[in-house]
Amino acid sequence: MLTQSVSFAQADLDPGRCRVCHRRGGQVVSTGPRLWEETVVDLSTLVGLIIGSVCVGIALLLGGSIVAYVDPISMLIVIGGASAATLTSVPLARFLTLHRISFKTLMNRIKTPREQVGELVELAEVARRDGILAMEQRMQEIKDPFLLRGIQLAVDGVDPDAIEETLQIELDNLIERHEAGRNMFEQMGKYAPAFGMIGTLIGLVAMLSNMEDPSAIGAGMAAALLTTLYGALLANLVFLPLADKLENRTYEESLSKQMIIQGIKKIQLGDNPRNVEMNLRTFLAPSHRSVEPFVEYRQAA
Template structure:
């Protein structure tokens, strides 16, 4: 679990609620059904209109990355690649055929299959890079959907505010109706601006971070597989791939 995402979410919501309490308002003052329906229903409708089903469904899945990111242990992957390079030098590329069935990652499985089939290094590079770019583009489109929601929510919140004020002006002769209309107007603005800046936009940027990290991990794996196809020394392969690692312990010890 990404503990920083949980902490950030709790701090953001708590700050709003505590600030509202310090101003002397109750929690109920921020609860408004019509405002909620207008802002979030309108935002969802605009989003569905803009994005195709594939991107929408992918975005919902990637939202889980904000709290439960899928991270690869690059050190473990490097050790696997180095072990494969030893096997390839001893048994040839066909010696890696048994590794294909036991490998759970489809990307690595594809790379190993390309190796075993005897493809040229440049051909392997082109195929794997196309796979990396295509996957990254789809995932970034999913992140852009959340960005779009972060743009729609404040605007629709303002639209709801205007609708609330229109309702107020239509009922100036009835004081009982003024409070509900004004409340809807201002609470809708809070919903729109708050959801955009506390949820949609931060989540989109967090997902982008994990998308780039995932692409970097695939680039490292592709570089290792290409090095095996070129017959590079296993020791040199490990040194090359180690450049993809970010050694937090060594950095902190040097401070």
């Protein structure tokens, strides 16, 4: 009787993260939570925004009263102007998805390449032992819609090349959508400082047109410069970092889905799980290719 015990390499073991499977009654049974599927918050983005905001806030407090840096009109000019300029440059339907893209940037979490290899090798073991149709019983456990669609096509007996073509088209469209979202954030990062300068010029014109009270010149100048400050802060703390985050997210998701495409093709062709693992290791950076297997197979006595 063959028994399988799946565990990730020691370097990746973490309480609450590893998933162990074993054979019970002819089925692969999961014992333990799936790989970070309950984790939805991208901490690096959230922590970066918080740390940046706190540092700027502390600097403002040390420089004087924080109330002096609050001007709703200046904020309206920067945010409203940058949003209007971006809306002018893109279709309305795409602009209306900006809030959803922002939410996904903050909340979405992609499996690491090592985790993705482990899941695909596990599916390869099921298909190798029990046949390709046995993966249908595992489909309820698969949370990734892209992987689920590929497994469904494989179970339905679709030609491997046709599956690869279908999934590749879907991946290309996903990359284009991410690129469109990144461009919107990049445009807002470009327009925000410009409208900050426009707001400053508006404030200077208003100040210079009313020179009767020389004591008000300093306060007027400070208020005029706030829009420049707001534009620089929003561009360099929010919009441009989110654009870069989407670019990195696109790369990570593209790598993950390329691994899925290759893995499903190997599984459908009936490759040995060890060969599937070795093939998928080529997607990883050399420093992440450990000597020990990502999954372990044990032959029971």
